[in-house]
Amino acid sequence: MKYSLLLLLFCSCTYNELEPDCNTEQIFTDSVSPIIENNCTSCHSQSGGVPPMLETYEEVVYAVDNFYLNQQVSNKLMPPVNNTPLTNSEIMIISNWINCE
Ligand code: HEC
Known part of the structure; x- marks a missing residue:
């Protein structure tokens, strides 16, 4: 279990080097994290x-x-309801990041 997780991390790092458009940690820091901070971390x-x-x-x-x-x-x-909803483009940014591999 631990080993396969490590392997997965290793593979995704290698892949990220080949696909600079899909550096998931960088995209997270630049685009996703601000959305989460503004809309989610209050809870x-x-x-x-x-x-x-x-x-x-x-x-x-x-x-x-x-x-x-x-x-x-x-x-x-x-x-949840009664909170400011995410905009469609914010939702896109988050799902594109999640689907980015
Ligand atoms: C006003 C407080 C509040 C905010 C803001 C909020 N959440 Fe939640 N969230 C909850 C509560 C309460 C639960 C657990 C009960 C439920 O599922 O409704 C929950 C559950 C979740 C779960 C777990 C669902 C599961 O299947 O167990 C996820 C994932 C989640 N929230 C993501 C987010 C994300 C991403 C955002 C921002 C876009 C966000 N939440 C904003 C209150 C909040």
């Missing part, structure tokens, strides 16, 4: 107290893999 942070935590790259990747983050965003389930 999904240590201070907000609602799991899953979404304060770091690793936490967001974990939520993508284990908490259906992409579906939550694409189906407009998150942010």
